[in-house]
Amino acid sequence: MSSTQTFLDAIANRRTIYDLKQELPAGVKIEDVQHVIQTIVKNTPTALNSQENRAIILTGEAHRQVWDRVLKSITSKDGRKRPTSVRDEAYGSVIFFTDNETTNEFRKKFPGFSNAFNDAAYYTSGAVQIESWAALETLGLGCHLQHYNEAVKAALPLDIPISWRVHSQLCFGAPVKGAPAKDFIDNPVRILN
Numbered sequence: 005m006s007s008t009q010t011f012l013d014a015i016a017n018r019r020t021i022y023d024l025k026q027e028l029p030a031g032v033k034i035e036d037v038q039h040v041i042q043t044i045v046k047n048t049p050t051a052l053n054s055q056e057n058r059a060i061i062l063t064g065e066a067h068r069q070v071w072d073r074v075l076k077s078i079t080s081k082d083g084r085k086r087p088t089s090v091r092d093e094a095y096g097s098v099i100f101f102t103d104n105e106t107t108n109e110f111r112k113k114f115p116g117f118s119n120a121f122n123d124a125a126y127y128t129s130g131a132v133q134i135e136s137w138a139a140l141e142t143l144g145l146g147c148h149l150q151h152y153n154e155a156v157k158a159a160l161p162l163d164i165p166i167s168w169r170v171h172s173q174l175c176f177g178a179p180v181k182g183a184p185a186k187d188f189i190d191n192p193v194r195i196l197n
């Protein structure tokens with residue numbers, strides 16, 4: 005199979021999988037997850053090579069404590085369901101950030117693009133998040149993406165720099181079952197000559 009098709013298959017096979025077991029698939033180590041995330045954070049492009057993407061991987065007690073704090077910050081019974089399942093069923097979570105300090109440095113260095121850098125931080129973080137999601141699923145993990153950003157920020161260990169803006173949480177574990185079939189709109193990409 006060509007490497008292009010392998011890449012496209014990884015994109016097509018990435019799905020939201022909520023039913024997780026608190027383990028990694030056979031033969032996968034947490035260091036494999038770390039290698040994937042590290043490679044993606046390093047190589048995903050950033051505006052003017054500003055390199056503001058950051059990530060941490062929570063597992064074990066750190067994952068449990070953060071998600072327990074997130075859970076306790078939510079009052080509605082329905083709203084507590086997802087963080088409860090993340091705490092009790094996901095093996096870990098990748099927290100994606102961009103460093104505001106870096107983004108602000110570049111805003112000052114290139115004042116003509118000042119507003120653009122703020123948007124660009126979201127774009128590049130989005131790229132890191134979805135690349136990571138697709139790549140972890142090629143390892144056999146199940147993943148789903150969450151946005152408890154403020155609650156996660158408040159719950160994180162104190163050694164996480166205050167300037168790191170939380171963008172999302174990719175929750176992962178061994179999949180219990182695959183995702184249901186998905187509908188697609190008719191959405192052709194045309195070639196114009």
Ligand SMILES: Cc1cc2nc3c(=O)[nH]c(=O)nc-3n(C[C@H](O)[C@H](O)[C@H](O)COP(=O)(O)O)c2cc1C
Nearest residue numbers: 018019020021086130134148149150151152183186
């Ligand atoms: C930018 C973005 C934000 C999302 N936010 C959430 C979220 O906060 N919670 C959640 O459960 N799923 C979230 N999702 C998952 C989407 O609902 C899901 O990707 C979409 O329904 C398509 O399903 P699929 O992932 O199985 O292809 C998000 C996905 C994207 C791309």
